[in-house]
Amino acid sequence: MMKAIRNVGFIGTGNMGAPMAGHLLDAGYGLHVYNRTRTRADELCRRGAVWHDDPASLAEASDAVITIVDAPPDVERLYFGAILDRVKPGGVLIDMTTSSPRLAVRIQAAAAAKGLGALDAPVSGGQGGAQAATLAIMVGGERADFDRALPLLERIGRNIVHCGPAGRGQHMKLSNQVMVASNILAVVEGITFAFRGGIDAGTMMKVLSESTANSRLLGVYGQKVLAGDYAPGFFIDHFIKDMTIALDEADSLGLDLRALRNALAMFEELRRRFSGEEGIQAIARLYA
Amino acid sequence: MMKAIRNVGFIGTGNMGAPMAGHLLDAGYGLHVYNRTRTRADELCRRGAVWHDDPASLAEASDAVITIVDAPPDVERLYFGAILDRVKPGGVLIDMTTSSPRLAVRIQAAAAAKGLGALDAPVSGGQGGAQAATLAIMVGGERADFDRALPLLERIGRNIVHCGPAGRGQHMKLSNQVMVASNILAVVEGITFAFRGGIDAGTMMKVLSESTANSRLLGVYGQKVLAGDYAPGFFIDHFIKDMTIALDEADSLGLDLRALRNALAMFEELRRRFSGEEGIQAIARLYA
Numbered sequence: 001m002m003k004a005i006r007n008v009g010f011i012g013t014g015n016m017g018a019p020m021a022g023h024l025l026d027a028g029y030g031l032h033v034y035n036r037t038r039t040r041a042d043e044l045c046r047r048g049a050v051w052h053d054d055p056a057s058l059a060e061a062s063d064a065v066i067t068i069v070d071a072p073p074d075v076e077r078l079y080f081g082a083i084l085d086r087v088k089p090g091g092v093l094i095d096m097t098t099s100s101p102r103l104a105v106r107i108q109a110a111a112a113a114k115g116l117g118a119l120d121a122p123v124s125g126g127q128g129g130a131q132a133a134t135l136a137i138m139v140g141g142e143r144a145d146f147d148r149a150l151p152l153l154e155r156i157g158r159n160i161v162h163c164g165p166a167g168r169g170q171h172m173k174l175s176n177q178v179m180v181a182s183n184i185l186a187v188v189e190g191i192t193f194a195f196r197g198g199i200d201a202g203t204m205m206k207v208l209s210e211s212t213a214n215s216r217l218l219g220v221y222g223q224k225v226l227a228g229d230y231a232p233g234f235f236i237d238h239f240i241k242d243m244t245i246a247l248d249e250a251d252s253l254g255l256d257l258r259a260l261r262n263a264l265a266m267f268e269e270l271r272r273r274f275s276g277e278e279g280i281q282a283i284a285r286l287y288a
Numbered sequence: 289m290m291k292a293i294r295n296v297g298f299i300g301t302g303n304m305g306a307p308m309a310g311h312l313l314d315a316g317y318g319l320h321v322y323n324r325t326r327t328r329a330d331e332l333c334r335r336g337a338v339w340h341d342d343p344a345s346l347a348e349a350s351d352a353v354i355t356i357v358d359a360p361p362d363v364e365r366l367y368f369g370a371i372l373d374r375v376k377p378g379g380v381l382i383d384m385t386t387s388s389p390r391l392a393v394r395i396q397a398a399a400a401a402k403g404l405g406a407l408d409a410p411v412s413g414g415q416g417g418a419q420a421a422t423l424a425i426m427v428g429g430e431r432a433d434f435d436r437a438l439p440l441l442e443r444i445g446r447n448i449v450h451c452g453p454a455g456r457g458q459h460m461k462l463s464n465q466v467m468v469a470s471n472i473l474a475v476v477e478g479i480t481f482a483f484r485g486g487i488d489a490g491t492m493m494k495v496l497s498e499s500t501a502n503s504r505l506l507g508v509y510g511q512k513v514l515a516g517d518y519a520p521g522f523f524i525d526h527f528i529k530d531m532t533i534a535l536d537e538a539d540s541l542g543l544d545l546r547a548l549r550n551a552l553a554m555f556e557e558l559r560r561r562f563s564g565e566e567g568i569q570a571i572a573r574l575y576a
Binding site: 207 | 486
């Protein structure tokens with residue numbers, strides 16, 4: 001017998017997490033929050049969320065815990081240091097960080113051993129998607145846990161896809177990032193080459209967007225690259241993190257993703273020479 | 289005073305050229321043909337085209353000459369060895385080979401000195417587009433020559449864009465190929481990574497095609513990569529030729545296209561280890 005989810009613990013109330021958690025408050029869930037920087041949870045607490053000074057206390061108060069934090073080491077510390085030991089049996093754990101598929105498998109196994117459900121559920125759609133509750137959510141884990149978490153996830157996103165057992169949500173999200181890595185280089189190299197060859201902006205955008213070279217990223221970033229507009233969007237720092245996880249995962253599968261490896265080296269050089277706090281289209285700086 | 293184009297010389301009646309020339313026959317132009325392998329012009333000659341044993345004789349009989357041959361050295365030999373000396377003043381020369389922008393500039397200058405117009409007008413859309421007369425045509429050259437050639441080009445393609453002075457048609461086409469090089473690697477690496485991680489085909493295609501990673505090539509090649517279907521499509525040999533021209537052109541602009549360089553090295557390895565006569569999606573073989 002699974003009890004209904006009433007109290008949700010939310011860890012990580014940053015740019016993405018804060019609006020996501022806000023939607024759960026709006027839906028009437030009891031919301032418990034913890035964040036490394038407390039002030040970033042203030043607004044949620046004013047609206048009725050309960051602040052916890054540590055993840056363990058939050059976990060004890062929650063039927064479901066959602067985490068969206070920086071990187072796999074943060075996820076590992078939270079789950080194995082607090083959450084898995086403190087949430088009562090029957091609870092559901094949902095990690096929405098873009099993280100390691102193998103770590104998701106380890107968390108799910110540890111959770112199952114304690115009578116908990118665990119899902120990996122990374123998102124796509126950025127801060128805009130988080131605010132509008134239109135995020136795409138790629139979910140790995142047991143079908144029963146997915147079904148149980150679905151009412152929560154439907155408050156946060158649209159396009160919610162169960163991708164398979166534990167780890168597959170992460171793997172699906174990383175597949176997306178693997179493609180984005182080469183697609184953004186395609187956009188930047190194609191446009192830079194056309195520009196330097198004297199093709200005017202209107203002509204190149206018209207021809208390329210009607211050609212076999214068209215891509216969603218061309219629409220999103222083409223004009224920005226031409227204008228030298230490198231505002232994020234999607235931060236270089238986050239992208240490097242995602243690519244690093246993907247390469248590590250590929251390695252564990254005996255798969256050498258050569259274009260991704262090349263892209264990661266270029267983005268690391270970009271961060272070294274410029275900044276990690278611009279948008280990924282700033283890779284155009286390397287061609288200046 | 290420009291005389292009307294009545295007689296068109298067509299050099300290169302291969303997979304692309306033969307259907308293109310056929311559309312001009314259908315439109316009532318006098319068609320003169322030359323091809324390295326004569327038998328590939330037989331069908332056109334049965335339909336009324338006049339065979340010439342050499343390009344010079346063809347050039348003398350033509351008000352406009354269209355060439356669509358293998359590579360820049362072929363183009364250079366044809367234009368500087370025969371066409372430029374033999375077409376009568378007032379004629380228009382149209383090279384539809386994917387070739388070097390700088391060669392196109394040289395041809396146009398030499399043509400102008402002899403009272404001829406010259407256009408570089410490479411196409412996109414493959415054999416299917418050639419047969420259906422729906423090719424995209426990217427044109428470089430003088431506006432007046434473009435206007436004069438337009439009735440001819442409209443028999444061959446749709447989406448006919450004047451991209452600027454001599455060389456810009458080639459440059460625009462190469463920009464497209466620069467983007468395709470990274471886009472096809474994006475598709476292959478993303479799909480291979482998802483597949484090896486155990487994501488099922490339907491799930492990955494659904495999620496990726498709705499994501500920021502979507503591209504026209506994902507739609508064209510995604511299922512083929514999953515099915516191991518490497519039939520061309522777009523030949524590896526032709527793609528290597530185009531990438532080589534693009535890298536050479538980038539070099540002349542002081543531009544290092546690192547993702548393109550990496551892609552070219554991979555496609556050369558693919559040809560060495562397997563074949564150049566499969567479709568570009570066969571780059572998936574390097575990840576097997």
